Amino acid sequence: MGEDVEGLGMHTDMSCLTIVYQDDIGGLQVRSKDGKWLNVDPFEESLVVNIGDLLHAWSNGKLRSSEHRVILKECRNENPNRVSLAFFWCFEDNKVISAPNEVVGDEFRCYKPFLCGEYLKFRENSERGKFEKVGFTVKDFAGI
Numbered sequence: 001m002g003e004d005v006e007g008l009g010m011h012t013d014m015s016c017l018t019i020v021y022q023d024d025i026g027g028l029q030v031r032s033k034d035g036k037w038l039n040v041d042p043f044e045e046s047l048v049v050n051i052g053d054l055l056h057a058w059s060n061g062k063l064r065s066s067e068h069r070v071i072l073k074e075c076r077n078e079n080p081n082r083v084s085l086a087f088f089w090c091f092e093d094n095k096v097i098s099a100p101n102e103v104v105g106d107e108f109r110c111y112k113p114f115l116c117g118e119y120l121k122f123r124e125n126s127e128r129g130k131f132e133k134v135g136f137t138v139k140d141f142a143g144i
């Protein structure tokens, strides 16, 4: 048995929503609340919908932008090519993300209002935010 190789390091998406197609090789994993890696097995004619950081902040953390990664099995050497397609749905750069009061309710507000474009810039310019390893998240950028 070969070892697992991290194809795409753990990160959260900076989008609002991401729609992912992965082929039957699989490898996408999502991290549960208690830190366990769970396989997102490919399922015929199905797409994965992932909550991104913008929706996470907009919902005051009620909708979780979960960490995920892609693992490649070395024993799959005979067919090493994995195909995936990701569609990142974001907002315009000048849109402000601020959880509505009705959503925050009696809870603490977790994030300062921020411009979408500023957050994208922060992620693109931060060293850890380039998918090498654990990226920065919206908590680092706008967390209160």
Ligand SMILES: O=C(O)CCC(=O)C(=O)O
Residues within 6 Å of the ligand: 008, 013, 020, 021, 022, 028, 068, 069, 070, 084, 085, 086
């Ligand atoms: O390749 C995949 O299945 C997921 C890709 C992904 O997480 C990303 O591009 O942000």
Ligand SMILES: [Fe+2]
Residues within 6 Å of the ligand: 011, 012, 013, 018, 068
């Ligand atoms: Fe992702």
